[in-house]
Amino acid sequence: MPTINDTHRISTTDLDTPPRLLLGPGPSNAHPRVLRALSNRQVGHLDPAFLDIMGEVQELLRYAWQTDNQVTIPVSGTGSAAMEAAVVNTVEAGDSVVIGVNGYFGERLVDMASRYGADVHRLEKAWGGVFSLDELAEAVERHRPRVLMLVHAETSTGARQPLEGVGELCRANDCLLLIDTVTSLGGVPLFLDEWLVDAAYSGTQKCLSCPPGLGPLTLGPRALERLEARRSKVPNWYLDVSAVVKYWGKERTYHHTAPINMNYGLREALRLVAEEGLEARWERHARNAQMFWDGLADMGLSCHVDAEHRLTSLTTVCVPDGVDSGAVARELLARYNIEIAGGLGELKGKVWRVGLMGFNSRPENVRLLLAALAEVL
Amino acid sequence: MPTINDTHRISTTDLDTPPRLLLGPGPSNAHPRVLRALSNRQVGHLDPAFLDIMGEVQELLRYAWQTDNQVTIPVSGTGSAAMEAAVVNTVEAGDSVVIGVNGYFGERLVDMASRYGADVHRLEKAWGGVFSLDELAEAVERHRPRVLMLVHAETSTGARQPLEGVGELCRANDCLLLIDTVTSLGGVPLFLDEWLVDAAYSGTQKCLSCPPGLGPLTLGPRALERLEARRSKVPNWYLDVSAVVKYWGKERTYHHTAPINMNYGLREALRLVAEEGLEARWERHARNAQMFWDGLADMGLSCHVDAEHRLTSLTTVCVPDGVDSGAVARELLARYNIEIAGGLGELKGKVWRVGLMGFNSRPENVRLLLAALAEVL
Numbered sequence: 001m002p003t004i005n006d007t008h009r010i011s012t013t014d015l016d017t018p019p020r021l022l023l024g025p026g027p028s029n030a031h032p033r034v035l036r037a038l039s040n041r042q043v044g045h046l047d048p049a050f051l052d053i054m055g056e057v058q059e060l061l062r063y064a065w066q067t068d069n070q071v072t073i074p075v076s077g078t079g080s081a082a083m084e085a086a087v088v089n090t091v092e093a094g095d096s097v098v099i100g101v102n103g104y105f106g107e108r109l110v111d112m113a114s115r116y117g118a119d120v121h122r123l124e125k126a127w128g129g130v131f132s133l134d135e136l137a138e139a140v141e142r143h144r145p146r147v148l149m150l151v152h153a154e155t156s157t158g159a160r161q162p163l164e165g166v167g168e169l170c171r172a173n174d175c176l177l178l179i180d181t182v183t184s185l186g187g188v189p190l191f192l193d194e195w196l197v198d199a200a201y202s203g204t205q206k207c208l209s210c211p212p213g214l215g216p217l218t219l220g221p222r223a224l225e226r227l228e229a230r231r232s233k234v235p236n237w238y239l240d241v242s243a244v245v246k247y248w249g250k251e252r253t254y255h256h257t258a259p260i261n262m263n264y265g266l267r268e269a270l271r272l273v274a275e276e277g278l279e280a281r282w283e284r285h286a287r288n289a290q291m292f293w294d295g296l297a298d299m300g301l302s303c304h305v306d307a308e309h310r311l312t313s314l315t316t317v318c319v320p321d322g323v324d325s326g327a328v329a330r331e332l333l334a335r336y337n338i339e340i341a342g343g344l345g346e347l348k349g350k351v352w353r354v355g356l357m358g359f360n361s362r363p364e365n366v367r368l369l370l371a372a373l374a375e376v377l
Numbered sequence: 378m379p380t381i382n383d384t385h386r387i388s389t390t391d392l393d394t395p396p397r398l399l400l401g402p403g404p405s406n407a408h409p410r411v412l413r414a415l416s417n418r419q420v421g422h423l424d425p426a427f428l429d430i431m432g433e434v435q436e437l438l439r440y441a442w443q444t445d446n447q448v449t450i451p452v453s454g455t456g457s458a459a460m461e462a463a464v465v466n467t468v469e470a471g472d473s474v475v476i477g478v479n480g481y482f483g484e485r486l487v488d489m490a491s492r493y494g495a496d497v498h499r500l501e502k503a504w505g506g507v508f509s510l511d512e513l514a515e516a517v518e519r520h521r522p523r524v525l526m527l528v529h530a531e532t533s534t535g536a537r538q539p540l541e542g543v544g545e546l547c548r549a550n551d552c553l554l555l556i557d558t559v560t561s562l563g564g565v566p567l568f569l570d571e572w573l574v575d576a577a578y579s580g581t582q583k584c585l586s587c588p589p590g591l592g593p594l595t596l597g598p599r600a601l602e603r604l605e606a607r608r609s610k611v612p613n614w615y616l617d618v619s620a621v622v623k624y625w626g627k628e629r630t631y632h633h634t635a636p637i638n639m640n641y642g643l644r645e646a647l648r649l650v651a652e653e654g655l656e657a658r659w660e661r662h663a664r665n666a667q668m669f670w671d672g673l674a675d676m677g678l679s680c681h682v683d684a685e686h687r688l689t690s691l692t693t694v695c696v697p698d699g700v701d702s703g704a705v706a707r708e709l710l711a712r713y714n715i716e717i718a719g720g721l722g723e724l725k726g727k728v729w730r731v732g733l734m735g736f737n738s739r740p741e742n743v744r745l746l747l748a749a750l751a752e753v754l
Binding site: 060203205 | 383399407416418419421422426457492493582635651716
């Protein structure tokens with residue numbers, strides 16, 4: 001046997017992380033009950049006890065999304081994995097696809113769909129803007145897409161894309177409607193079935209207040225028909241929903257080992273949503289966001305997105321002229337253990353991104369952030 | 378606003394899972410220190426404190442694998458995601474690939490490589506057998522593969538593929554060597570650099586005694602050269618290592634949000650490996666496996682794999698004639714809260730799979746299982 005090399009056998013200390021208040025675009029702080037659930041003792045991924053837990057996670061996800069979709073599951077990766085799962089299971093090479101690009105995550109959808117050979121048509125808008133129904137109708141009529149992809153809650157801009165009427169437009173044109181709900185699920189009103197959405201994905205580390213590590217995904221009957229009628233295998237083994245559902249469905253066939261403890265955490269996070277109720281939860285997010293916006297206005301600061309289309313979970317605050325946005329964020333972290341983030345892409349240096357998500361959407365956090373921001377500025 | 382539908386707002390109880398002893402092929406029980414680490418308070422995925430943790434995880438993974446590879450990271454999915462990452466980053470459409478198929482996971486490598494358009498050549502062997510260096514040399518000379526893929530530790534059969542000399546064979550033929558170490562990392566001797574392995578992947582829920590949810594991956598310099606020289610983008614966004622390393626490397630560019638708490642858990646699991654030391658850990662696995670095998674022999678039970686190539690982390694026990702393997706497993710679970718698993722594929726109904734992995738590789742578990750098995754049989 002060769003000699004064991006101890007070069008990388010470093011000595012480490014017990015885990016001791018600073019007590020951060022995570023008010024950036026996510027992750028947000030997990031609810032204490034969720035953190036406790038994570039460390040619950042394990043069972044096997046085919047244990048009858050775990051199958052029950054899986055069923056509860058699915059059912060509670062349906063409630064949070066307001067959908068009856070049978071295929072409603074947490075993908076065993078982060079929100080980005082669920083995003084790719086939504087794309088790869090609905091798109092085939094050569095398919096015409098229209099993607100609304102009004103921020104970083106629309107751009108990422110373009111990258112993903114392109115990798116899978118889609119004929120991508122970009123519908124562009126300045127970062128922070130949203131698309132009107134007329135603009136969407138025109139694009140659908142011009143490009144006859146098989147899928148229209150929109151970001152309901154743009155984590156990079158804080159804009160909320162209205163979806164009323166979009167589902168009807170898609171159905172009339174034999175087009176699937178796929179939406180990103182990463183920063184809206186559990187915080188901002190969402191009615192997937194009412195809005196005739198065919199595919200949606202999310203993350204756990206935003207308004208659900210669970211650590212990152214699972215990516216909720218839901219596919220409706222029209223998306224499943226498309227999946228069944230494919231000309232070729234899904235060109236991605238891990239995210240192939242036609243195989244994954246055999247584990248999450250009645251067959252319980254092994255596909256991959258589900259992240260047991262992360263599912264414990266998500267279950268607890270979704271229980272908290274159900275206990276509070278969606279109406280109260282959405283209202284709480286709206287109330288605390290309004291308190292934050294009012295406080296910003298009192299300080300003479302403005303928001304990047306117009307009030308009508310502003311997400312209540314994530315606000316982009318305009319950086320005043322002459323202020324170094326990065327320095328302010330670093331100062332908040334160093335002095336007060338508060339994390340906020342800067343802008344991405346077009347908005348780099350121009351905005352701060354402030355999340356008031358899930359458990360973190362509380363008046364005391366708003367009050368603290370406003371006071372700290374006033375001092376640092 | 379539409380009316381909120383409460384159909385799926387089910388009521389649930391506090392999480393209360395049975396106290397299982399997980400002696401199947403994985404997940405194994407996580408170490409209590411790992412479970413506690415999971416529930417540690419969060420920091421952001423770009424927090425300086427988290428960047429330190431990432432560095433420690435990488436360094437300790439290098440120790441566990443005995444490699445200096447710069448690109449040594451936990452993929453943000455389970456072991457199956459790391460497996461697909463290893464494949465998709467080393468293979469391009471049209472590439473000749475030789476895959477050793479002597480169990481379920483060799484079969485899965487064929488499925489994955491085929492989805493990415495590889496020209497796959499199967500090298501077959503009965504489940505439980507391993508390939509000789511001569512057989513591998515003949516296949517490499519015949520098919521001139523760009524990549525040779527072998528399963529070091531076949532979780533479906535309990536066989537350990539010897540790797541001495543295989544790396545030299547691959548280098549002499551301009552071929553990468555890619556290996557599956559899901560059931561060996563942290564339990565069975567592994568010397569990636571000494572063996573000239575170019576790519577390897579693993580899971581956290583086997584001999585590392587961390588819950589499932591991350592997939593360790595390592596790529597050596599020859600694999601990275603291949604990645605840089607690709608004719609096309611990696612056809613998988615989430616697992617594209619050329620993008621992921623910008624987050625795990627010096628740039629710290631956002632790609633996706635890393636599973637923070639799972640990384641806390643993996644760090645603790647790897648600390649336990651470093652504290653015990655690889656030599657002692659491997660020896661412990663060997664000692665407890667031998668105790669189990671001796672106990673089986675005393676009961677008149679035999680192992681499916683010959684002693685020379687038997688994994689010390691996972692044993693396939695032959696089911697005696699006339700015994701219903703599923704009924705025995707169910708009885709062990711119902712009466713003693715012990716999970717073991719049956720065979721897959723060719724070995725369905727013919728073997729039980731018993732894992733003695735990481736924290737679970739202890740004499741008291743061997744003694745209990747032997748006694749329970751004797752009673753149930």
